[in-house]
Amino acid sequence: xxxxxxxxxxxxxxxxxxxxxxxxxxxxxxxxxxxxxxxxxxxxxxxxxxxxxxxxxxxxxxxxxxxxxxxxxxxxxxxxxxxxxxxxxxxxxxxxxxxxxxxxxxxxxxxxxxxxxxxxxxxxxxxxxxxxxxxxxxxxxxxxxxxxxxxxxxxxxxxxxxxxxxxxxxxxxxxxxxxxxxxxxxxxxxxxxxxxxxxxxxxxxxxxxxxxxxxxxxx
Amino acid sequence: xxxxxxxxxxxxxxxxxxxxxxxxxxxxxxxxxxxxxxxxxxxxxxxxxxxxxxxxxxxxxxxxxxxxxxxxxxxxxxxxxxxxxxxxxxxxxxxxxxxxxxxxxxxxxxxxxxxxxxxxxxxxxxxxxxxxxxxxxxxxxxxxxxxxxxxxxxxxxxxxxxxxxxxxxxxxxxxxxxxxxxxxxxxxxxxxxxxxxxxxxxxxxxxxxxxxxxxxxxx
DNA sequence: GCGCTATGTAAACGATTGCTGACTTGCCAA
DNA sequence: TTGGCAAGTCAGCAATCGTTTACATAGCGC
Numbered sequence: 001x002x003x004x005x006x007x008x009x010x011x012x013x014x015x016x017x018x019x020x021x022x023x024x025x026x027x028x029x030x031x032x033x034x035x036x037x038x039x040x041x042x043x044x045x046x047x048x049x050x051x052x053x054x055x056x057x058x059x060x061x062x063x064x065x066x067x068x069x070x071x072x073x074x075x076x077x078x079x080x081x082x083x084x085x086x087x088x089x090x091x092x093x094x095x096x097x098x099x100x101x102x103x104x105x106x107x108x109x110x111x112x113x114x115x116x117x118x119x120x121x122x123x124x125x126x127x128x129x130x131x132x133x134x135x136x137x138x139x140x141x142x143x144x145x146x147x148x149x150x151x152x153x154x155x156x157x158x159x160x161x162x163x164x165x166x167x168x169x170x171x172x173x174x175x176x177x178x179x180x181x182x183x184x185x186x187x188x189x190x191x192x193x194x195x196x197x198x199x200x201x202x203x204x205x206x207x208x209x210x211x212x213x214x215x216x217x218x219x
Numbered sequence: 220x221x222x223x224x225x226x227x228x229x230x231x232x233x234x235x236x237x238x239x240x241x242x243x244x245x246x247x248x249x250x251x252x253x254x255x256x257x258x259x260x261x262x263x264x265x266x267x268x269x270x271x272x273x274x275x276x277x278x279x280x281x282x283x284x285x286x287x288x289x290x291x292x293x294x295x296x297x298x299x300x301x302x303x304x305x306x307x308x309x310x311x312x313x314x315x316x317x318x319x320x321x322x323x324x325x326x327x328x329x330x331x332x333x334x335x336x337x338x339x340x341x342x343x344x345x346x347x348x349x350x351x352x353x354x355x356x357x358x359x360x361x362x363x364x365x366x367x368x369x370x371x372x373x374x375x376x377x378x379x380x381x382x383x384x385x386x387x388x389x390x391x392x393x394x395x396x397x398x399x400x401x402x403x404x405x406x407x408x409x410x411x412x413x414x415x416x417x418x419x420x421x422x423x424x425x426x427x428x429x430x431x432x433x434x435x436x437x438x
Numbered sequence: 439g440c441g442c443t444a445t446g447t448a449a450a451c452g453a454t455t456g457c458t459g460a461c462t463t464g465c466c467a468a
Numbered sequence: 469t470t471g472g473c474a475a476g477t478c479a480g481c482a483a484t485c486g487t488t489t490a491c492a493t494a495g496c497g498c
Contacts, residue, residue, distance in 0.1 A: 034445050034494055057277040058356075061486060071447055076487060135407050137277075142408070149410050166412045171424050173413040174401060178428070181400015182393060188354050189361070191368050193385045194392040205390050205432060209397070212431030213424060253464055253475050280456060290477055295457060 040078050042068040048089045052130035053187075056086060056137075083138045090141055093128045094148040101152070106160040106214060110207040113179050117186065118199040129183045152176060160214040175213050259297050261287040267308045271349035272406075275305060275356075302357045309360055312347045313367040320371070325379040325433060329426040332398050336405065337418040348402045371395060379433040394432050 046067035050059040061082050065072040079085040116125040153172040162168035265286035269278040284291040298304040335344040372391040381387035
């Protein structure tokens with residue numbers, strides 16, 4: 001009690017009927033109905049899912065807006081265009097990846113990737129990975145994506161103790177490409193046993209694969 | 220002379236002007252102008268390229284028809300719909316893959332894949348691989364694709380001498396997914412050095428990767 | 439309380455999409 | 469030579485796309 005604002009059930013009454021508040025941009029906590037930051041967030045979340053799942057072209061702004069529970073026109077208001085929204089999604093993923101992918105060591109990479117592919121938060125991580133290969137044809141978006149991938153591979157190169165020359169970076173990029181390919185095939189087809197393999201099933205093969213690919217070698 | 224038909228320059232004269240014949244479905248040899256089989260072939264080739272490069276949704280029937288030098292309406296005549304054309308492309312790739320991917324052995328797989336990714340006919344092979352993960356949302360197309368992938372992985376399992384149980388097949392499918400991922404990232408981004416790595420650069424890492432992933436193991 | 443501005447809504451715009459029907463026209467058989 | 473039919477052309481359909489515009493309204497400063 002004592003809050004400055006009574007948080008009783010909010011209800012909108014319109015000529016078309018009565019429906020509960022929060023359909024548009026309400027936080028789960030019930031605070032604030034007209035909040036630009038919150039709507040932006042909702043749009044970004046919905047867009048990320050749609051772009052990752054359907055691809056840039058197949059994902060329509062109307063679908064995204066509906067998923068977010070937001071009016072379509074707000075996409076253009078907050079992100080200028082569909083491409084702007086896509087770029088914002090990519091930038092967001094870049095930030096998260098930069099923060100969450102801390103300093104890893106080679107022996108933890110397979111387990112880490114297996115967790116990203118089939119772990120408890122696989123859905124989010126898979127969305128992140130898939131976004132990285134969804135192309136919009138837009139130059140700016142393309143540049144952002146390449147930069148994210150480049151940095152990601154760079155980190156893996158360092159983590160694996162590979163020499164930071166072309167050969168070493170190539171190996172890290174191959175590992176990254178392989179991971180994304182696995183994520184994509186798991187997500188987009190019903191290919192068994194790959195599609196429903198659990199984390200435990202993946203760790204073994206992935207360990208073999210990544211250690212062979214990225215274990216530092218001399219000469 | 221004495222040919223049954225004078226093959227002089229063919230010219231169409233229409234109310235809109237005069238333009239040379241063969242714009243539509245003429246073979247390079249100059250034979251036959253109105254040939255349903257040839258037009259089908261041209262459409263399939265163009266569609267395969269477009270679908271692989273741009274994805275199902277982004278590839279428009281008008282683009283495909285223009286690439287093929289053929290009237291748009293013929294797509295619907297010969298393939299019923301855009302989805303029908305896509306299914307026909309997938310089926311074609313399935314046939315080719317079934318024929319060209321003969322009996323391989325484990326030690327030749329890395330070199331073989333490296334050749335497909337960066338060899339002399341990389342463009343065709345890459346188109347084949349990319350088509351396998353382009354989704355149309357159509358159920359029938361989805362079924363065709365999964366079947367192709369399933370068979371492909373099955374062949375790799377046998378070639379590698381892996382046990383045909385879930386664990387073995389999973390490893391083959393992982394190798395397949397990794398290959399496709401590499402192909403996709405090479406094709407869709409300017410990520411260096413991966414994007415322009417040659418066949419020689421790829422054989423080494425791929426060999427490490429695939430032997431570790433697919434070398435038969437006991438216990 | 440009042441008015442201004444940020445936020446959200448509704449409706450429509452032109453462009454583009456896949457597709458169709460009515461039509462020409464080349465080509466082979468009789 | 470000439471019908472008949474397959475092959476190809478053309479114009480336009482309805483639907484959907486991304487986007488814009490004009491309008492309502494909530495919420496905060498005064």
